[in-house]
Amino acid sequence: MADITIYIGNRNYSSWSLRAWLMLKQTGAAFDSVVIPLYESGSRTEILRHSPSGKVPALRHGDVVVWDSLAIGDYLAEEYPKAGLWPAARGARACARSVSAEMHAGFVNLRRHLPMNLRRAPKPRPLTEEVQADVARIAALWRDSRRRFGAGGEFLFGAFGIADAMYAPVVSRLRSYAVPIESDIAAYCDAIERHPPYKEWLAAARDEPMVLAQFEV
Numbered sequence: 436m437a438d439i440t441i442y443i444g445n446r447n448y449s450s451w452s453l454r455a456w457l458m459l460k461q462t463g464a465a466f467d468s469v470v471i472p473l474y475e476s477g478s479r480t481e482i483l484r485h486s487p488s489g490k491v492p493a494l495r496h497g498d499v500v501v502w503d504s505l506a507i508g509d510y511l512a513e514e515y516p517k518a519g520l521w522p523a524a525r526g527a528r529a530c531a532r533s534v535s536a537e538m539h540a541g542f543v544n545l546r547r548h549l550p551m552n553l554r555r556a557p558k559p560r561p562l563t564e565e566v567q568a569d570v571a572r573i574a575a576l577w578r579d580s581r582r583r584f585g586a587g588g589e590f591l592f593g594a595f596g597i598a599d600a601m602y603a604p605v606v607s608r609l610r611s612y613a614v615p616i617e618s619d620i621a622a623y624c625d626a627i628e629r630h631p632p633y634k635e636w637l638a639a640a641r642d643e644p645m646v647l648a649q650f651e652v
């Protein structure tokens with residue numbers, strides 16, 4: 436058993452779990468993943484055994500417990516400084532923190548209207564004005580991050596980091612709901628979809644038997 440365990444929800448639907456898991460993968464550390472199926476009769480009791488908020492993801496590292504995706508990212512960035520989870524340069528790091536916080540705190544319309552469902556065969560869903568505004572803002576911040584800080588690689592700040600983990604579930608939503616996007620935005624989506632840990636999660640999600648009707652829109 437590894438010294439690190441991450442408690443996650445259904446891989447197909449739990450976008451916050453995907454974010455934290457991608458961050459943890461980036462450290463290169465050995466860890467165990469424990470899936471707690473969400474929205475079943477015993478789910479809450481089981482989650483509360485590991486996460487005081489009653490939500491996943493939660494990370495246990497020895498006797499330290501961290502819950503909430505962004506807190507997990509910060510913890511891992513401190514524990515594994517060589518993983519480059521935040522950009523090294525101060526200005527880039529400030530921007531990466533800002534765009535990550537913007538995702539963490541916002542885009543509620545997009546999240547509700549286009550729930551993450553990795554198994555969904557791509558099919559358009561008409562977008563409300565509010566969702567269109569979220570998509571436009573996300574495209575703008577991706578474009579701006581790539582233009583200002585992305586020269587060293589194909590991700591928002593060059594190498595894959597916390598900001599990319601935060602937006603990976605948005606990439607899946609743009610694909611699953613066939614949202615029209617411009618070519619530079621599609622190129623960033625391609626980069627996420629080529630990222631081996633993302634592919635690993637996607638494959639596991641496809642094998643998962645649980646179906647949650649409320650997210651099958």
Ligand SMILES: N[C@@H](CCC(=O)N[C@@H](CS)C(=O)NCC(=O)O)C(=O)O
Binds near residue numbers: 448450490492502
């Ligand atoms: N702000 C939290 C959100 C966590 C969250 O909402 N997790 C969902 C799964 S994606 C959950 O645990 N839902 C179970 C429930 O609310 O009972 C984070 O960033 O980790």
